[in-house]
Amino acid sequence: xKEVEQNSGPLSVPEGAIASLNCTYSDRGSQSFFWYRxxxxxxxxxxxFIYSNGDKEDGRFTAQLNKASQxxxxxxRDSQPSDSATYLCAADAGGTSYGKLTFGxxxxxxxxx
Amino acid sequence: xxxxxQSPKYLFRKEGQNVTLSxxxxxxxxxxxxxxxxxxxxxxxxxxxxxxNDFQKGDIAEGYSVSREKKESFxxxxxSAQKNPTAFYLCASRRGLxxxxxxxxxxxTVL
Numbered sequence: 243x244k245e246v247e248q249n250s251g252p253l254s255v256p257e258g259a260i261a262s263l264n265c266t267y268s269d270r271g272s273q274s275f276f277w278y279r280x281x282x283x284x285x286x287x288x289x290x291f292i293y294s295n296g297d298k299e300d301g302r303f304t305a306q307l308n309k310a311s312q313x314x315x316x317x318x319r320d321s322q323p324s325d326s327a328t329y330l331c332a333a334d335a336g337g338t339s340y341g342k343l344t345f346g347x348x349x350x351x352x353x354x355x
Numbered sequence: 356x357x358x359x360x361q362s363p364k365y366l367f368r369k370e371g372q373n374v375t376l377s378x379x380x381x382x383x384x385x386x387x388x389x390x391x392x393x394x395x396x397x398x399x400x401x402x403x404x405x406x407x408n409d410f411q412k413g414d415i416a417e418g419y420s421v422s423r424e425k426k427e428s429f430x431x432x433x434x435s436a437q438k439n440p441t442a443f444y445l446c447a448s449r450r451g452l453x454x455x456x457x458x459x460x461x462x463x464t465v466l
Binding site for chain 2: 272276284330332334341343
């Protein structure tokens with residue numbers, strides 16, 4: 243069974259700090275990785291995706307990918323209370339499973355003032 | 356205004372009833388997906404469709420059925436064979452290789 247694992251948390255950080263969210267995946271064929279933010283009672287919102295090893299930055303968000311270690315992370319700089327949400331990591335199914343994503347169970351992030 | 360719409364927002368089902376959840380998109384995306392989310396859980400794939408008139412089972416297709424007669428529409432029927440249907444149902448469509456975007460969801464409760 244191809245899996246994506248996340249620490250369920252909750253992760254609590256003070257306002258202004260860096261929040262670090264981690265994810266591991268089991269399918270070495272996975273090529274693309276996604277981070278979604280989900281507010282309570284709402285649907286997931288795509289915030290970052292990464293295909294290549296290394297870092298990708300978008301505003302306060304940085305996604306990091308290490309394919310050798312099968313590890314993906316999301317850093318949120320200058321965390322704000324509005325960042326409080328569940329963050330879902332997803333990996334493509336790889337191989338011929340074109341377009342299918344496998345999701346982790348999510349990490350709950352709380353940013354306290 | 357492009358996007359994905361789902362209706363209804365809330366749905367209540369009696370035991371033994373079939374219910375159909377609507378999903379419509381005007382993004383001109385070819386591929387569409389249905390997921391189920393249970394409390395504190397990630398998303399599990401029910402069915403997906405890469406193109407009109409074609410669809411494939413996902414990881415938890417038992418008790419569900421779909422159709423894809425139009426590019427814009429991908430309705431999901433929850434049949435009476437689905438023994439534990441209470442969940443948050445999410446429809447998504449895909450842009451490019453893998454970027455999936457979600458509709459607002461339908462919350463289904465069995466009475």
